Amino acid sequence: MFRRATGLLARPIISSARARIRPFSTDLPATETGDTNFIEAWKKLVPNIDPPKTPISFMQPRPATPSSIPTKLTVNFVLPYASELASKEVDMIIIPATTGQMGVLPGHVATIAELKPGVMSVHEGNDTTKYFVSSGFAFIHANSFADVIAVEAVPLDHIDQSLVQKGLAEFTQKLSSASTDLEKAEAQIGVDVHSALNAALTG
């Protein structure tokens, strides 16, 4: 009967140690807000199941637009595998929009911008961090928040100049020898990215 008593006694200790290693996720705010219309409609139609949560209840609410322009710009810079900058306050960012380089300061007009391959720089005091971003979107909100979403981004000093030159030559050669439209488009993308990289490194 009590043969396993020691094991049973030891169990809670082990599981609490495990709980310490694996903390609860951090992005759940204490107060949960949701779409009340949705929740009411759900409760009316499906009374025996709790309504599912929606993304907004997992998000920190954003502040309203302040009456005076704040001194800093709050930047979120996210990639599929990481959040490079999360709610970081900086002085200025320069983003490579498809219409040209775009400097964003606090109080910038609300904008949605598509990004092209190019250099995004983050200015913070005297420090400048430069990233090469492949593509994505940037949202600049009226409350001096800026969200930059990129598919891929690397700090500029991680890029090898010689490999860029090699890649550029390779894709230029491919572009000239491409026969189908698909091949041509692929080679064109390669050339675009590599020449943007080259320009970023040399310029």
Place this chain on the structure above:
Amino acid sequence: MAMAALRREGRRFAPLISPQPITAAVRSSLIQQEQAPLGVRSISTQIIRNRMKSVKNIQKITKAMKMVAASKLRAIQTRAENSRGLWQPFTALLGDTPSVDVKKNVIVTISSDKGLCGGINSTSVKTSKGLFKLTSGPDKETKYVVVGEKAKAQFVRDSKKHIDISITGLQKNPLNYTQVSVLADDILKNVEYDALRIVFNKFRSVISFIPTTATVLSPEIVEREAESGGQLGDLDSYEIEGGETKSEVLQNLTEFQFSCVLFNAVLENACSEQGARMSAMDSSSRNAGEVLDRLTLTYNRTRQASITTELIEIISGASALEG
């Protein structure tokens, strides 16, 4: 010493007394009463021993599965948590519109390919069916896109005609953004939609997950809602840079949004799956342990009983000879 000798004796006598292995008393449910021969003296413990062996093996397997799930969980949890920033800008910009009223709804249900992971798949399915009820109505059309083997099996039972696409084998390779965006592209190309509702289980902790639905609107609906000043009324105040027209940018934007939200959703769901599997396997190996305990007790008691019976036989036989 004496006990051992007696037992040896008993064993020598046993075949004489009962030539066939007899199994009754304890496991009368296993063997019918009529089959047990008359004059049952000793009881075979073979069946209990076999059962104990199989329970022990089951316990080993569930323990191993738990370990595997734990190590997989660790790898996928960091990736899921890192991908959580990805959908937030879209929700900040386009808002969260689960109550939007549109004609063509597509419910994208995310589930796992493998079983033995508790209730996460049936939770997704139930939530999806609830959403289906909510979005269906006259002159409305709701379809399912099913990701994963398990939800597919459950939907085929009663909503087969509503399944538009089913995708399986997503988790054969480690999930990455490229793979998920190809999948998202596939879905977008093959369904007509006004709103996509992605149903998944958001990972909260090893023992709990939250059924969640994220809504992605089609570019036309985004434009309509923005113009009518509904939930997306703020969108009109944004300047749009790049692209030829506003609708072109919006199309790119919503497609990108879908791939990002889907990427996070599959990671969260995979993470919840491993967590649920871990706790399911933990409780089943604990259960196996309890069953094993009970079986050991029965086994020992039966063995003791048969030894006692044999002893009594020998002693009474000896005393009969002496007398």
